[in-house]
Amino acid sequence: MRTALVIGTGLIGTSAALALAGRGVTVHLVDHDPERAQTAAALGAGTDAPPPGRVDLAIVAVPPAYTATALAAAMRDGVARGYLDVASVKGGPRRELEALSLDLSAYIGSHPMSGKERSGPLAATADLFEGRPWVLTPTAATDTEVLNLALELIALCRAVPVVMDADAHDRAVALVSHTPQLVSSMVAARLEEADETAVRLCGQGIRDVTRIAASDPAMWVDILTANPGPVADVLTGIAADLDETVRALRSLQSPDEERRLGGATDIGSVLRRGNAGRARVPGKHGTAPAAYEIVGVLISDQPGELARIFSDAGREGVNIEDVRIEHATGQQAGLVQLMVEPSAAASLAASLRERGWAIRQ
Structure with missing residues (x-):
C-alpha cells in the first residue's frame, strides 16, 4: 500500500x-x-x-x-x-x-x-x-x-x-460494547441529582463503572440507531436479571426468615454468574485472564512519584502487569494498586517497604 x-x-x-x-x-x-x-x-x-x-x-x-x-x-x-x-x-x-x-x-x-x-x-x-x-x-x-x-x-x-460474519459482529458488539455504554450512562445518570454528600463518597468502583459515560452522546445515538435490535435483546436479558434482583432485595427486608434466605440465595446466584462471566474476559495480550496479586502503595500527589515506584519495582526485577490509581477524595494522595504475578507480590512489597513506601495489601 x-x-x-x-x-x-x-x-x-x-x-x-x-x-x-x-x-x-x-x-x-x-x-x-x-x-x-x-x-x-x-x-x-x-x-x-x-x-x-x-x-x-x-x-x-x-x-x-x-x-x-x-x-x-x-x-x-x-x-x-x-x-x-x-x-x-x-x-x-x-x-x-x-x-x-x-x-x-x-x-x-x-x-x-x-x-x-x-x-x-x-x-x-x-x-x-x-x-x-x-x-x-x-x-x-x-x-x-x-x-x-x-x-x-x-x-x-x-x-x-x-x-x-457481519450480523454476528453486530450481535457481539451489542453485548460487549453498545450495552455497556448504555448501562454505564444509566448508572452515571443516578449521580446527576444525588446528594453532594453521596457524590463525595465516590471511589474507584463508581469511577470504573461510569468511565465510558463521558462519551459523546451524539456519536452514541448514531451507533445505537444503527444497531437497535441486538442491543434491545441484550437489555431484555439484563432487565430480567434486574427484576429478579429487585425481588431478591425486597425479600431480604421480609420478616419471614425463609424469604430472607431465598433472597440471599438469589443475590448470590447473580453475583456468582457475574464472577463466571468476568472470568471469560480476555486478559493481557488477549490471553486467558490471569489472577494477579495486588500490592497497594500509598502515594502523594507529587511529580515523579509514579516514575519512582516503577523504577523501584524494576530494580526488584518485577514486571508490573497492570496498574490502577484510586484517588482520595479531597486529599493530595491516593492508592496505587500494582498488579503482579502472585509469586512476585511478597518480594515486591518487602522491597518497596524497605525503600520507604507505605504498603497496603
Whole structure:
C-alpha cells in the first residue's frame, strides 16, 4: 500500500491516518468539515489536498448512518482500488450497499475494536489500535486483493485481524460494547441529582463503572440507531436479571426468615454468574485472564512519584502487569494498586517497604 484516502477525520479516521503516514503511506484526508481535515493534516496524519489519481485504499470513517452513502459515492467516483469502512455496525451498511446494486467486489467491512471517551481529530493517536482486535466482515463477493489491502492496513496499525460474519459482529458488539455504554450512562445518570454528600463518597468502583459515560452522546445515538435490535435483546436479558434482583432485595427486608434466605440465595446466584462471566474476559495480550496479586502503595500527589515506584519495582526485577490509581477524595494522595504475578507480590512489597513506601495489601 502506497496511497490511501481517509474519508472522515474523527478519532478513528485520524488515528488510522496517523498510523499509515507514520509508516510511509501517502495519506489524503477529506471531511465534510474542512477544518477537521486541516486539523488532522496539521497533526501529521497526511494532506488535505485531493489525491491526484486513484489511491490504493479508501477508508470510510463516518458515522454508521452515513457510511453506505459515503462508500457509494466513493465507489461511483472510482477513487480507489479497494474500499473499507470502520463503522461500529456492519450488517446495516452492507445491506444498504447491496440495495444500491453496486459491485461489492472492491469492498470489505471492518471495525477496529478500540476507541476513547473523547472524539475528534485532536483525540487521535497513531497507537490507538495496537494489540486491539480489528474485525473484518468480507462478503462472498469481496476480492482477494481487497482483503489483502485490509490485512495490510491492520498490520500497519499493529492491530489483530478477526474475521466474522457481519450480523454476528453486530450481535457481539451489542453485548460487549453498545450495552455497556448504555448501562454505564444509566448508572452515571443516578449521580446527576444525588446528594453532594453521596457524590463525595465516590471511589474507584463508581469511577470504573461510569468511565465510558463521558462519551459523546451524539456519536452514541448514531451507533445505537444503527444497531437497535441486538442491543434491545441484550437489555431484555439484563432487565430480567434486574427484576429478579429487585425481588431478591425486597425479600431480604421480609420478616419471614425463609424469604430472607431465598433472597440471599438469589443475590448470590447473580453475583456468582457475574464472577463466571468476568472470568471469560480476555486478559493481557488477549490471553486467558490471569489472577494477579495486588500490592497497594500509598502515594502523594507529587511529580515523579509514579516514575519512582516503577523504577523501584524494576530494580526488584518485577514486571508490573497492570496498574490502577484510586484517588482520595479531597486529599493530595491516593492508592496505587500494582498488579503482579502472585509469586512476585511478597518480594515486591518487602522491597518497596524497605525503600520507604507505605504498603497496603
